[in-house]
Amino acid sequence: KNEVEQSPQNLTAQEGEFITINxxxxxxxxxxxxxxxxxxxxxxxxxxxxxxKKKHGRLIATINIQEKHSSLHITxxxxxxxxxxxxxxxxxxFGTGTSLTVIP
Amino acid sequence: DADVTQTPRNRxxxxxxxIMLECSQTKGHDRMYWYRQDPGLGLRLIYYSxxxxxxxxxxxxxxxxxxxxxxxKFSLSLESAIPNQTALYxxxxxxxxTSGTYNEQFFGPGxxxxxx
Numbered sequence: 001k002n003e004v005e006q007s008p009q010n011l012t013a014q015e016g017e018f019i020t021i022n023x024x025x026x027x028x029x030x031x032x033x034x035x036x037x038x039x040x041x042x043x044x045x046x047x048x049x050x051x052x053k054k055k056h057g058r059l060i061a062t063i064n065i066q067e068k069h070s071s072l073h074i075t076x077x078x079x080x081x082x083x084x085x086x087x088x089x090x091x092x093x094f095g096t097g098t099s100l101t102v103i104p
Numbered sequence: 105d106a107d108v109t110q111t112p113r114n115r116x117x118x119x120x121x122x123i124m125l126e127c128s129q130t131k132g133h134d135r136m137y138w139y140r141q142d143p144g145l146g147l148r149l150i151y152y153s154x155x156x157x158x159x160x161x162x163x164x165x166x167x168x169x170x171x172x173x174x175x176x177k178f179s180l181s182l183e184s185a186i187p188n189q190t191a192l193y194x195x196x197x198x199x200x201x202t203s204g205t206y207n208e209q210f211f212g213p214g215x216x217x218x219x220x
Contacts, residue, residue, distance in 0.1 A: 031207060041192060043211040086146065091137060091198065091209060092162070096146040 003027045006087050006095035013102050019074040021098045023087030026068065034061050034072050035086040037097070043086070047072075077102045107131045110195050110212040118220050123182040125215050127195030135198045136178040137209070138162075138170060140191040147194065153178055185219040192216050 004025045013019055025032070034047040047054050047061040049070070054061050058077075063070040074081055079102045087095040108129045117123055127136065138150040139162075149162030151170040159170060167189060171179045182189055195212040 033209065041214045043194065045208050045210070048208050088147070091152070091207065092149055094147040096144060
């Protein structure tokens with residue numbers, strides 16, 4: 001059983017492209033988290049949200065509670081955005097991640 | 105200095121050995137977690153602790169035990185390591201008192217464990 005599903009699993013983009021990563025979940029939430037994991041392995045928190053939309057620089061996260069769906073958008077993608085992006089519900093359920101590669 | 109540290113960072117051991125992974129934090133957070141990460145499976149929760157006297161099993165606790173020695177320290181033990189426990193292990197902390205209902209997590213750098 002997968003309480004959190006992400007798509008796509010892998011994504012390759014040209015520098016400058018607009019990127020969308022999707023997350024669907026089947027459990028009740030207090031908060032949904034988007035995490036970034038770089039090739040060295042370290043994990044950092046990008047967003048936490050329980051409703052609406054949040055924006056940090058070129059990154060935007062949205063959530064639709066009724067549809068149990070969240071999206072992470074990256075505008076004007078850059079090679080330094082290359083990483084694995086992980087969706088997590090509360091602290092207990094994690095997606096398998098989306099591996100993003102941005103080509104110069 | 106890093107707020108959440110893990111030791112060792114890499115460990116190779118043999119089947120049947122007892123292994124302890126240690127996590128320390130300077131963030132003053134009450135909540136601490138242990139996860140393992142396997143290719144294609146994502147992060148899975150092993151144990152979590154909401155304060156020094158509180159220990160809870162996660163999704164995959166079999167074969168593991170933990171000790172919360174102090175607010176700042178949370179150790180994970182493999183009593184008798186087996187090859188399918190080869191994985192990347194992460195410790196994390198959080199505290200809803202400081203981040204509200206969102207309960208932001210802060211992760212350690214990870215420990216790469218190989219069981220031969």
